[in-house]
Amino acid sequence: MSSQEIPEENLPSEQDAAAHGAVEVAEDPFADPGLPAHKPRVQDIDERAARRSERTVAFLFTLSMLATIAFIASFVTFPVNKIVFIFPFGHVSALNFSLGLTLGIALFCIGAGAVHWARTLMSDQEIADERHPIAAEPEVRAKVMADFAAGAEESGFGRRKLIRNTMFGALAMVPLSGLVLLRDLGPLPEKKLRSTLWAKGKQLINVNTNEPLRPEDVVVGSLTFAMPEGLEEDAEDFQKEIAKAALMIVRIQPDDIKDKRELEWSHEGIVAFSKICTHVGCPISLYEQQTHHVLCPCHQSTFDLADGARVIFGPAGHRLPQLRIGVNAEGNLEALGDFDEPVGPAFWERG
Numbered sequence: 214m215s216s217q218e219i220p221e222e223n224l225p226s227e228q229d230a231a232a233h234g235a236v237e238v239a240e241d242p243f244a245d246p247g248l249p250a251h252k253p254r255v256q257d258i259d260e261r262a263a264r265r266s267e268r269t270v271a272f273l274f275t276l277s278m279l280a281t282i283a284f285i286a287s288f289v290t291f292p293v294n295k296i297v298f299i300f301p302f303g304h305v306s307a308l309n310f311s312l313g314l315t316l317g318i319a320l321f322c323i324g325a326g327a328v329h330w331a332r333t334l335m336s337d338q339e340i341a342d343e344r345h346p347i348a349a350e351p352e353v354r355a356k357v358m359a360d361f362a363a364g365a366e367e368s369g370f371g372r373r374k375l376i377r378n379t380m381f382g383a384l385a386m387v388p389l390s391g392l393v394l395l396r397d398l399g400p401l402p403e404k405k406l407r408s409t410l411w412a413k414g415k416q417l418i419n420v421n422t423n424e425p426l427r428p429e430d431v432v433v434g435s436l437t438f439a440m441p442e443g444l445e446e447d448a449e450d451f452q453k454e455i456a457k458a459a460l461m462i463v464r465i466q467p468d469d470i471k472d473k474r475e476l477e478w479s480h481e482g483i484v485a486f487s488k489i490c491t492h493v494g495c496p497i498s499l500y501e502q503q504t505h506h507v508l509c510p511c512h513q514s515t516f517d518l519a520d521g522a523r524v525i526f527g528p529a530g531h532r533l534p535q536l537r538i539g540v541n542a543e544g545n546l547e548a549l550g551d552f553d554e555p556v557g558p559a560f561w562e563r564g
């Protein structure tokens with residue numbers, strides 16, 4: 214339809230034409246046709262409808278707060294490895310399912326509440342303005358601040374306390390989900406990382422033969438792995454306990470041992486150290502007989518077993534913990550206590 218066919222009542226006023234450009238005409242198809250006339254919403258003319266929208270937004274924000282509380286309760290209540298939901302695509306634990314569901318609801322309700330607030334209660338009238346240089350004049354800056362103040366007033370942020378308070382509550386509580394997830398970085402491990410199953414009198418069991426180790430079983434140049442007596446591979450907590458108690462044993466000529474305490478804690482040159490690297494906890498599995506060095510395959514941390522398992526290369530922060538060993542009445546190697554310090558990577562409870 215050309216401009217000649219547009220009804221007169223639909224044509225923009227002179228003020229609109231000055232603000233938005235001339236109406237499109239056949240001679241100038243690229244002219245700005247202007248903005249359509251603003252149509253008020255029901256909330257703009259009916260305060261009861263505005264109140265209903267306000268209550269809806271507040272309900273969504275409140276629901277977000279409740280979902281955050283449910284997230285925290287789920288994290289504390291549900292066990293880590295218990296499978297309770299079976300889907301065609303796999304098994305899902307109650308903990309993972311509840312955490313995903315409650316956090317999703319909490320975030321969704323904040324977003325839905327903000328969108329509903331903007332679409333029903335905030336000003337929706339489009340305002341066109343001329344572009345201005347980046348370096349605004351004082352008058353322009355004053356106008357922007359005035360427009361911002363007017364927008365804040367039109368949004369009802371100051372007047373609608375119910376929305377404002379529930380929104381603040383929802384936004385304040387959602388970060389609690391992240392704090393709860395980080396709680397295990399705090400002091401919760403207590404003394405769990407400070408002790409293992411090794412204790413005085415526990416025999417060293419060869420992980421390959423599942424038989425007690427005798428001194429003659431450990432030959433010079435070999436690397437033997439052992440676990441504490443009484444730790445069964447089919448036990449429910451086997452993986453957790455072996456991860457802390459994993460032990461490697463080598464035999465070194467006593468004259469080659471440089472560390473005096475290491476010599477006292479050994480038996481006929483047989484020394485026992487934690488197998489867990491002190492960098493990020495990888496299992497050590499490489500041994501060089503001539504140098505008595507062991508190497509972590511993950512990040513190449515290297516330890517000298519002839520010198521107290523001190524770090525000689527790599528990112529590991531401290532030496533490998535040593536286990537004091539001896540021989541019992543049956544002639545089998547046994548532990549004379551636990552490791553001299555916590556195994557694995559350094560943590561903030563050390564010392």
